[in-house]
Amino acid sequence: MNAAASPAPRRRARVRAPELAGKGGWLNTGGKDLRLADFRGRVLILDFWTFCCINCLHVLDELRELEEKHCDTTVVVGVHSPKFVHEADHQAVVDAVERYGVHHPVLDDPELATWKQYAVRAWPTLVVIDPEGYVVAQHAGEGHAHAIERLVEQLEAEHEAKGTLRRGDGPYVPPEPVATDLRFPGKALRLPSGRFLVSDTTRHQLVELEADGETVVRRIGDGDFREPQGLALLPSGKVIVADTVNHALRTVDPGTGAVERVAGTGRQWWQGSPTSGPALEVDLSSPWDVAWWQGRVWIAMAGVHQLWTYDPETGTVEVAAGTTNEGLVDGPAAEAWFAQPSGLAAAGDRLWIADSETSALRWIDTGGVVHTAVGTGLFDFGHRDGDAGQALLQHPLGVTALPDGSVAVSDTYNHALRRYDPATGEVTTLATDLREPSGAVLDGGEIVVVESARHRLTRLRLPEEAVRVEGVAHRTQRAATEVAPGTLRLDVVFQAPEGQKLDTRYGPSTRLLVSSTPPELLAKGAGAGTDLFRELELDPAVTEGVLHVSAMAASCDDPAGGTSRSETGGEYPACHVHQQDWGVPVRLTRDGASRLPLVLAGMDDA
DSSP states (O other): OEEOOOSSOOOOOOEEOOOOOOTTEEESBTTOOOOGGGGTTSEEEEEEEOTTOHHHHHHHHHHHHHHHHTTTTEEEEEEEOOSSGGGGSHHHHHHHHHHTTOOSOEEEOTTOHHHHHTTOOSSSEEEEEOTTSEEEEEEESBSOHHHHHHHHHHHHHHHHHHTOOOOSOOSOBOOOOOOOSOSSEEEEEEOTTSOEEEEEGGGTEEEEEOTTSOSEEEEEOTTTOSSEEEEEEOTTSOEEEEETTTTEEEEEOTTTOOEEEEEOOSSBOOTTSOSEEEGGGSOBOOEEEEEEETTEEEEEEGGGTEEEEEETTTTEEEEEEOOSOBSOBOEEGGGOBBSOEEEEEEETTEEEEEEGGGTEEEEEETTSEEEEEEOOOSSEEEEBOEETTTOBOSSOOEEEEOTTSOEEEEEGGGTEEEEEETTTTEEEEEEOOOSSEEEEEEETTEEEEEEGGGTEEEEEEOOSSOBOOOOEEEEOSOOOEEEOSEEEEEEEEEEOOTTEEEOOTTSOSEEEEEEEESGGGEEEOOEEESSSEEEEEEOTTOOEEEEEEEEEEEEEEOGGGOOEEOTTSOEEOOEEEEEEEEEEEEEEOTTOBSEEEEEEEEOOOO
């Protein structure tokens, strides 16, 4: 289904919103439990998110301006719907709400009760409910803030006229602040002086600590950073910083503390934007870690599931590996798929990669070929040692090269430090009872771990022999969608917002990419195209698997409905990119569905 906005206003469907329920209860409400009736008279936006998901973090940022501008009529409620087992832990949700500056009520839904009631299929998904309690729109993925704001304005006018709009303060109650020297630190770097530099993520600064890893020397970056993460030492002696939420790289002079932006514009990269060029003129997307390797800075570009490089000599950036498709595919760099790469470590002829969403440890060689050491895909994870082919991690965010050629993995959601030895192909556990370790750095014969959720650095002695944990295996909690073998109609529902139309000035305005795990699941229908619908042929011999669907649509303000004015005074239609990746677990059954609708924007009326 692929419909552009028509000149006449569309009649919105009237679907009563289901109740809000979650076993974990409510956060940011001062201890009060809320029900749908408490939002009557307000425009309610439900944000279905999970804190591992970079796209969900992007949407949190997208919504901030709308929340502030319409604070007297509109309430955003986060519905936390976990992918990983760790994300179902209530304290982990509490931590994430503080870590990412979530300033609205959050319903902790560890069993996905509300997710199922609203038939959500993807993180993130936004559902708009009008002041009378009816669902009026659903949007999956990023790039919808502009469309939602237009809808909010329409609902404000409509319900003001009807007398059903209630203005006033929302139900958000901020938690009490906690005093610690670090607050959810991300990564650490040992400086040549023996001191440590730490990205103090939630406080948007870098903190220099004495060699003891505890005593604060100074803070760097008052107003320069937003949720900084990765750090790497350059040959020049400067430190390069992944300024994650600012979508930029900055350098810090350890001597003077001077901060300089060296890459990124401050805008988030979108499909169609340049992928190479002068570093200060090319958009980036949530760079999470950096490493100096092969004469360049390598960037774990978590926001677009790629590796990029920055060359300080030429002042340029370019894509080095990955297609922007989310998943686990090895091979030549230009064809490989990543899923939120979040940790890097250079080790001779290998660059190690913590690929968080696939719970994988991967590496790229000097020939530009990507390999996987541990991990199988987006939906399998756990804590299991042994042969790398069957070992499991859970959302690792960091990797550290060890002197003997092995690597230590900050296995974040398992609260553990793991070790992979390429010589034996074995995975073992170095330490447990850490709290969301997100990185580690060597200091002589010891390793200093960033315990992000304990707000500290923890010093450990590398053991002579690592312990071995039999552990457990997990799969994502989402139930598989039952579909019939044979022909399956895939419909990506996209309705351009009122006042907009599909942007066809430079060719097709929509894109659809479909693949599957295992590949044999799709007998027909895999590949790229420009229609947002497709007839898929499912092989009845494959009883279950995952359909990977990536969709993009570009819409522009309709000049007939008014134009935007550029800074130079010329008129142009403002354009908006909407995009989402779905991983849909499916089970083939004789009585299964023959149509699979995925809502990118709008309502599925079929």
